[in-house]
Amino acid sequence: MRPFFFMGILVTFLLFQGCVSNKKYNELQTKYDDLQQRGKDLNKKYQTSQQELAGSTTRVKSLEEQIEAQRQNVISLQAALDKCLATSNQGNVNISKLVDEINSSNKYIQHLVNTKNKSDSLNMVLTNNLTRSLSREELRDVDVKVLKGVVYISLSDNMLYKSGSYEISSTAGETLSKIAKIIKDYKDYDVLIEGNTDNVPISQTNIRNNWDLSALRASSVVQALQSAYGVDPKRLTAGGRGEYNPVATNSTDAGRSKNRRTQIIITPKLDQFMELIGKAPDTTD
Known part of the structure; x- marks a missing residue:
């Protein structure tokens, strides 16, 4: 009778162990499914933001082309006026019309130049304010640039995250708080947070690849800018580019270190920017 008793205890113990393992498996599976969905949502939002950023960049280029076209138009009009004056004194009506067109074109050129200068000036003030607020030590891990009317703040992963993780490190708080203040001061700008990695494969149970890691880090x-520093979440977009947007070679430690970064991209809201360059000045004066 005693052997059967111990056998029953052993079977019960094994069944209990099996139940615990299944429970852990289900928890891990649920967590993995949540991360997958989260990654899909982030990528979708990121694609939308990339389209808006591309549109803004295109408008900046269009603005420069309009300025050049108007300058060429003024040159052509001036040449026509000179020719008219040289060949005949009759055609006072045509001369008056040419003068009006030249004045109108000059006014519009000045409007376009002022609009571009306003955007450039705001970006330079934003950049200078941020740079002045950072300490010498922080500037080693933070790079601030203005390219084509857009402000790029590049942060190294060593400063931002715990090693091999997407959790914000305790040392990053002071730097993020200074960046958050600048973002809040310039409330008419949208902010894209873009994660980037090197090409070394990651080996984490709950992170599939560098795409996941870059999106989760962004x-x-x-979430830190929103919850800890009060930035309006409607202005924020998170996205990851994985290993596919390198700024240096991945064949050296120094190059890989540069590629492991998170960029905070600050750009004027697209609708306001289009409104700025779409309004021609009144030329009826």
Whole structure:
């Protein structure tokens, strides 16, 4: 009778162990499914933001082309006026019309130049304010640039995250708080947080690849800016580019270190920018 008793205890113990393992498996599976969905949502939002950023960049280029076209138009009009004056004194009506067109074109050129200068000036003030607020030590891990009317703040992963993780490190708080203040001061700008990695494969149970890691890191920064520093979440977008947007070679430690970064991209809201360059000045004066 005693052997059967011990056998029953052993079977019960094994069944209990099996139940615990299944429970852990289900928890891990649920967590993995949540991360997958989260990654899909982030990528979708990121694609939308990339389209808006591309539109803004195109408008900046269009603005420069309009300025050049108007300058050429003034040159052509001036040449026509000179020719008219040289060949005949009759055609006072045509001369008056040419003068009006030249004055109108000059006014519009000045409007376009002022609009571009306004955007450039705001970006330079934003950049200078941020740079002055950072300490010498922080500037080693933070790079600030203005390219084609857009402000790029590049942060190294060593400063932002715990090693091999997407959790914000305790040392990053002071730097993020200074960046958050600048973002809040310039409330008419949208902010894209973009994660980037090197090409070394990641080996984490709950992170599939560098795409996941870059998106999760960007999401961590977005949530820190929102919850810890009060940035309006409607202005924020998180996205990841994985290893596919390198700024240096991945064949050296120094190059890989540069590629492991998170960029905070600050750009004027697209609708306001289009409104600025779409309004020609009144030329009826």
